[in-house]
Each structure stands twice: as C-alpha cells, then as structure tokens.
Amino acid sequence: MEPFIRVKDLLFRYEGEEELPPALDGTTLDIHEGSFVAILGRNGSGKSTLAKHFNGILLPQSGSVTVCGMDTKDESKLLEIRRTVGMVFQNPDNQIVASVVEDDVAFAPENLGIPSDEIRRRVDEALKLVDMYEYRRHSPHLLSGGQKQRVAIAGVIAMKPRCIVLDEPTAMLDPQGRREVIDTVTRLCRENGITVILITHHMSEATGTDRVFVMEGGKVVCEGEPQNIFAGVECLKKLGLTVPDTTELIYRLNASGFELGYGALTVSDCAKEIAFALKNKRL
Amino acid sequence: MLKDVTLGQYFPGDTLIHRLDPRTKILFVTVYIIALFVAKTWVSYGSLLLILLISIAISKIPLASMLRGLKPLTIIIIFTAVINIFYNGEGRQLFSFWIFTATDAGLIKAGYMLLRITMLILSTFLVTYTTTPMALTDGLELLLNPLKKLKVPVHEFSMMMSIALRFIPTLIEEADKIMNAQKARGADFETGKLTDRAKALLPLLIPLFVSSFRRADELATAMEARCYHGGEGRTRMKKLRLAAADGIVMSFSVFLLAAIITLARFGL
Structure with missing residues (x-):
C-alpha cells in the first residue's frame, strides 16, 4: 500500500544559518493513513521544521515530500495539500484569527469557498467533536489554554482534512489542558479515522500512539511501536529525552x-x- | 490604566440594534455624525441627543459602560471645549486675561462643542458595542466593495482591521505582563516628570514590538496553513442580509439628515 505521507531524503537549511548543520539532514519516513503517529525529539532536533514540510509551508531544498501522491513542490496542488493536511501550532493565541469562536472555526472553510450553509454545518460539527459547542459565541481570549487549543483543532477539522499535524500543541498548557488536547486528538484518530501526527518532546504523550519516530540532528534515529521505543531507555536518555x-x-x-x-x-x-x-x- | 481601553469591545445581546445589519449601522452613524456637524441650535441638538438616548436604551447597554469608554478621552474633550470658550470674538465680554477673552457666545459654542464630541463618540461606541468586529469589518468591506474596481485593496484592509481588533485584548494582556515584570525589577511608571514617565515606557514598548512581530509571523503561517489566499473565491458563513428593520432605519436616516438640514436653514 502506498503510504499516506512519504518523506524521502529531506534536506532543509534555514536562510542565514549556512555555517550551522542543516535543520533536516536526510530525513526519511512513511506515515500510513488512519494511524496515530508521534514524532519525538529534543529542541533543535528538526521536528518542527519537519512538521512544516507536511503541508508545504516549507518546501524541501532536496529530497521530496509526497502527500496522497501529490508532491508538495507542485504549486498547483498546494491548496489541495493544505486542505488534506491540517496543522495546529504551539501558541493558541497566535493562530486564532477571529474574535468569536465560531467565526474562527469558519475561517478555513471560508477560504476554501464553501457555501454558507455547508460552512455552518461543518463549524457546528467540528465544535461538537472537540466539545466546545457551548462556547461557540464566546470570545477566544477569555478561554483557557486547553480550550483555545481545542478551538484551533476545530478550526482545522472544519476543512475536513484527512490528516492533522500538531506541532507541540501542549507546550504552553497546564496538565489539565494537556490531557484535554491529547484526549481530543486520540478520539479524532480512533473514532473519525483522521491520521494524527503529534510532534512533542513529552514522551508520556506518545504512549497511546501506533508508531513513534525519534529525531536527532535532522534525522530519524529510530522508529517503532511505543513499547519497543521506550524499552531503549538508555538510548533515549542519551538523546536528551525523558521516558x-x-x-x-x-x-x-x-x-x-x-x-x-x-x-x-x-x-x-x-x-x-x-x-x-x-x-x-x-x- | 489599560483596563479602560474599550476599543473594539463587543457587548453580546439580541436586541433590535444588535440584529441590524452592520452596513445599516455604519451608514446610520455616518449620517448621524454629519447631522451633528450641520446642527446649530438646541432644537436640533436636543432631537439628536434624544435619538442617541433612545438607541442606547433599546440596545440595553448600561449607560455606565458607555460613559466609561469616554474616560480616556476626557482630557481631549475638555480641552476642545475650553479652547472654544476663548476662540470667539462675538458676544458680550464676560472676563478676560492676557490675550484670552471669554464671551457669552463663546461659552454657548463651547457647550455645543462638548455635546457634539460626546455624542459623536458615544454614537460610534454604540455601533462597535453592538456589532461583532467580524460583522463590522464584513459590513465595511461590502460597503467599500465598489472601490475594488479602482484597485483599492478593500479585502486586505478589512482583514487587517479585523485582525487588529482581535489582537487588542491579547496585546493589552501582554503589555500588562511586561509592565509587571518591569515593575518587579524596580521600574517606575507612575511617578516623576512627564518626560521621565515617557522614558520609562520605552522598555515596555520595545519588547511589545518585538513580540508583536513574532506573533504576526506565526499568525501568517497559521493562516496560510488554513488555506488563506487573499479575498478571491472566499465565501462567508454569516451572509449579511438586509431585513425590513434595516430599510426602516435607512429611510429614517435620510429623513433625519433632511430634517436637520431644513432646521439649520431656518436657523433653528
């Protein structure tokens, strides 16, 4: 079976960092549709840079990223790729566009030119999926961190993506908010069949996943089921990760x-x- | 100090005024402001004030919250009024000192000016208080739509405005945080000469600027990830629709302007 996302020999170096080693240095991995995947690594391991390649925000300088058979370098497919792979970022404040929860969730479908009543349906459905329906008329800045992040997830679900990439979605949250977010994405994967790619440095968040990729120095250094990955306690500790x-x-x-x-x-x-x-x- | 900023605040509600189309509200308030400048006498000012008070009553927004919004502007309002007392050669002289002469005509003019500015501000507040920022910018975009033919970036302008309104509370919160952090390290924002206090604001503004740029960058990435590609081919979840009430209010605004101009003609 053709994998949902295929990353091959990815090389990426940020502008103005020519003397440093590249952020991504020959990253290769396959992600299958409907799976719940965690990408682990400490700060600077290249995991966030990799995340931005999944929906064409960054483009590979060499190597390739293929989503559903579409190459992210193909500019005519860019919008199609972005509606297939949704993305949630670390800081909930900086990804909420509107001053009312439901208007924010409607932002992506509005950009896609979907008819009004269909948007309404999608927004209600998405807010119910993340358990934020009763807050639909609230102002986002009055919500807790976990709630804001769930609104951000709803904003992505409203595009009806087949995959959601979450780039350290819990880094700025308290333990309560952290659990809310992880439970929500786990449910989205298990019950709605959405592929979830969770990027994190909290090992405990990766326990419920199907497959774990550990990154270091812009490469995938090991991959496998979470039990097998965590068994290599010494190796993980050497990589600066806590089990x-x-x-x-x-x-x-x-x-x-x-x-x-x-x-x-x-x-x-x-x-x-x-x-x-x-x-x-x-x- | 920052708590008084009410710009872009929205009071949720479901009154007649809340339900009016934002375009109607923007048009009406524009007409109202023109009328304020045309008005010359107590009769016209009185009727305009009455309209404002009735509208506030219908909107169910407490008068106290309306007036609180005026607080940061008090100095400007009083300053303008006081200048008007002296900036008038006509009428009976009341008192004078140095080069300033106060006349009774000037005093009356100052009173008008005070009313005019207060009513102008309160009427625009009423619009922003009863309309969500999104609806407001949508309405503005639709009203300015004809300008797109002249290559005026109307969509971009309204997007910028709605994002600015969205980030006001976030940035106020952040400014507060930075201020507290500076205070904790001994910064003094409240005492000293005006120049000292202005200088003390510098270490507040620089981090605020830097973080705003970082936020803007992240927001742009997030918007791109959610398929934003300009105004082309964009649809709306909440389509603006003009209802019967909008027709009535718009007709009334035409009538109002005509009436005030007529009154002014007759010197009333």
Whole structure:
C-alpha cells in the first residue's frame, strides 16, 4: 500500500544559518493513513521544521515530500495539500484569527469557498467533536489554554482534512489542558479515522500512539511501536529525552534485579505488571 | 490604566440594534455624525441627543459602560471645549486675561462643542458595542466593495482591521505582563516628570514590538496553513442580509439628515 505521507531524503537549511548543520539532514519516513503517529525529539532536533514540510509551508531544498501522491513542490496542488493536511501550532493565541469562536472555526472553510450553509454545518460539527459547542459565541481570549487549543483543532477539522499535524500543541498548557488536547486528538484518530501526527518532546504523550519516530540532528534515529521505543531507555536518555514515569520505574526495577516487560505504559498496566512479578517472586 | 481601553469591545445581546445589519449601522452613524456637524441650535441638538438616548436604551447597554469608554478621552474633550470658550470674538465680554477673552457666545459654542464630541463618540461606541468586529469589518468591506474596481485593496484592509481588533485584548494582556515584570525589577511608571514617565515606557514598548512581530509571523503561517489566499473565491458563513428593520432605519436616516438640514436653514 502506498503510504499516506512519504518523506524521502529531506534536506532543509534555514536562510542565514549556512555555517550551522542543516535543520533536516536526510530525513526519511512513511506515515500510513488512519494511524496515530508521534514524532519525538529534543529542541533543535528538526521536528518542527519537519512538521512544516507536511503541508508545504516549507518546501524541501532536496529530497521530496509526497502527500496522497501529490508532491508538495507542485504549486498547483498546494491548496489541495493544505486542505488534506491540517496543522495546529504551539501558541493558541497566535493562530486564532477571529474574535468569536465560531467565526474562527469558519475561517478555513471560508477560504476554501464553501457555501454558507455547508460552512455552518461543518463549524457546528467540528465544535461538537472537540466539545466546545457551548462556547461557540464566546470570545477566544477569555478561554483557557486547553480550550483555545481545542478551538484551533476545530478550526482545522472544519476543512475536513484527512490528516492533522500538531506541532507541540501542549507546550504552553497546564496538565489539565494537556490531557484535554491529547484526549481530543486520540478520539479524532480512533473514532473519525483522521491520521494524527503529534510532534512533542513529552514522551508520556506518545504512549497511546501506533508508531513513534525519534529525531536527532535532522534525522530519524529510530522508529517503532511505543513499547519497543521506550524499552531503549538508555538510548533515549542519551538523546536528551525523558521516558514516561512508568517506563522509568520499570527500568530502575529491572536494573536492580527484576525482569519486567516494557509493554506496560499506563499506570494501571504497570501496577499489574509489578504485582504479578511480586507474586511470582514470593512463590 | 489599560483596563479602560474599550476599543473594539463587543457587548453580546439580541436586541433590535444588535440584529441590524452592520452596513445599516455604519451608514446610520455616518449620517448621524454629519447631522451633528450641520446642527446649530438646541432644537436640533436636543432631537439628536434624544435619538442617541433612545438607541442606547433599546440596545440595553448600561449607560455606565458607555460613559466609561469616554474616560480616556476626557482630557481631549475638555480641552476642545475650553479652547472654544476663548476662540470667539462675538458676544458680550464676560472676563478676560492676557490675550484670552471669554464671551457669552463663546461659552454657548463651547457647550455645543462638548455635546457634539460626546455624542459623536458615544454614537460610534454604540455601533462597535453592538456589532461583532467580524460583522463590522464584513459590513465595511461590502460597503467599500465598489472601490475594488479602482484597485483599492478593500479585502486586505478589512482583514487587517479585523485582525487588529482581535489582537487588542491579547496585546493589552501582554503589555500588562511586561509592565509587571518591569515593575518587579524596580521600574517606575507612575511617578516623576512627564518626560521621565515617557522614558520609562520605552522598555515596555520595545519588547511589545518585538513580540508583536513574532506573533504576526506565526499568525501568517497559521493562516496560510488554513488555506488563506487573499479575498478571491472566499465565501462567508454569516451572509449579511438586509431585513425590513434595516430599510426602516435607512429611510429614517435620510429623513433625519433632511430634517436637520431644513432646521439649520431656518436657523433653528
């Protein structure tokens, strides 16, 4: 099967940074439709630069990005690519255009020239999907960070994209807002079949995903299912990433003689795993 | 200090005034302002004031909030009125000092001026208070649409205005934050000579400018990501429609202007 997004040998260097190593240096990865993918990496690993390539905001200087068979370098396809791959950014304040929630959600479909009553339908549907329908007439600057970010997600969903890229959507949020956003995008992927690409440096946010890509120095250094990725605790620590607390706990227990599996990522699974091991040990 | 800024504020509601088409409101307030400048006597001023008060009553916006918006402008209003007391050669002399002479005619003129400015400001406030910024800029864009033929960037202009209105609260919040951060490090914004206070604002303005540019850059990227490509082929979720009430208000505005001009002709 042809992957939904194919990134091949991507090379990108920002203007005025000629003496520094390129932000992206031969990045290659495939993302399949309907999957929930996390791209992890510390600051400066190139993950945000990569994100901006998925919908043609940045164009590859060499190599290629193909979305649904469309090359992002093809200018005639640019609008089609942008409505296929929606993007949510880090700072919710700087991506909300209008002074009323529903007007903001309507912004993208208005740009696409969709008829008024269809826009109305899409806006209501999108706001219900992110659980913000009752706030539709509110002013965005009075909402909490998590709510603003959900409005931003609704603004992207109203385009009916097949994929949403979220570039560190939780970096400026409190734990409550963080959970709201992660729960929302997980639901969008599982229930609505939208491909979700989550870019983050919080390992714990990647636990519920199907596939994790770890980036360093503009390259994908490892990829796999979250359990397998997190099992390489030492390797991740070397890359400056913190592993989820559950993985950290298992890692330390194993270091002092236990033989626990790294498959348990949630707190309850981890507790079960430890309880099971303790019971067996006593026998 | 920053809390008094009411520019671009919107009071949600569902009154007759809220429901009027923004184009009607913009046209009416334009006519109203012209009428204010045509008006010469208490009769015409009185009727214009009455119209304003009735409109405020219908809109259910508390008079106190309307007046609060005037607060930052008090100095300008009083200054203009005071200048008018002395800037008049006619009438009976009341008192004089140095090169200034106050006359009774000047005093009356100052009173008119005070009323005129206050009513002018309050009437425009009423429009912005009862219309969402989006509707306001949409209305303005539609009204100015004919200018597109002359290559005037009407859409870009209205987009800029709606974004500016959207960012006013964000930037005020940010200015407040920076101010507090500076105060925490010993900056003094409130005391000292005027020149000192102006100088103290510099370390507030520079970070505000820098962050505005960063915001603008991020916003532009976000808009691009949401398929913004100028006004061409753009549709609207909320189409503006003229209802019966709009027709009535527009006819009334024509009548109002005619009536005020006639009154002025007869010296009333």
